[in-house]
Amino acid sequence: MDIKLELILFQVVNFGVVFGALVYFLYKPVVKLLDERAKKTADAEKAAMETLKEREEAEAIKTKTKSQAEKEAGKLLEKAKEQSVALKKELGAETKAAIQAERAKALKNWEEEKASMIREMQKEFAQGVYSVAEKLLGKAVDKKSHAELIDKSLKELAKAM
């Protein structure tokens, strides 16, 4: 077998050139591409995980907020009911008080009117009585009675003066 050293050397150099070209033009870009892709996938996965986490957090906040809102609404409703009952009671009491006040006022007015009428009647009656008394006294009192009246009046004056 005839071994040609130049041919072997040529084949080795040729292989090295091809290998180098392949490494430089094919292997490295492909590796780079794969790395980028892997990185993109990892980033996307990370983003997805974060989004999922945020969504879960948002869901938890939503649930918590809803629960709080329901609780608050319940409290407000309860308070409104209590206020409504209190207001109703108060209005009832006020109305009752107003009715009683009106009734008392009407009664008082009526009493005053009645008293006024009675006073008027008494006055009119007394006027009549006094007129009659004046007429009777002017005519009917005799000298003896006049003298007694004078004695009595002098005693009164002695005390009053």
Add this chain to the structure above:
Amino acid sequence: MAQTIIVETVIPLSAEQKAVVSALLKSKFGTTSYAEKLNPSILGGVRIMVGSTQYDATLAGKLAQLRSA
């Protein structure tokens, strides 16, 4: 200046009544001098007028008081 004192009655005062009036006026006003006046409108009793002040113990006065009450 002495005040004018008038004593009004329906009938004339008796001697005893005059003495009582004199004693009363003496003790209150320091005088026994007064003028008597008959006035049927007082109906009964006595009214003594000392200047512008009058002391009324008449029936007419009492009736007037009752009327105004």
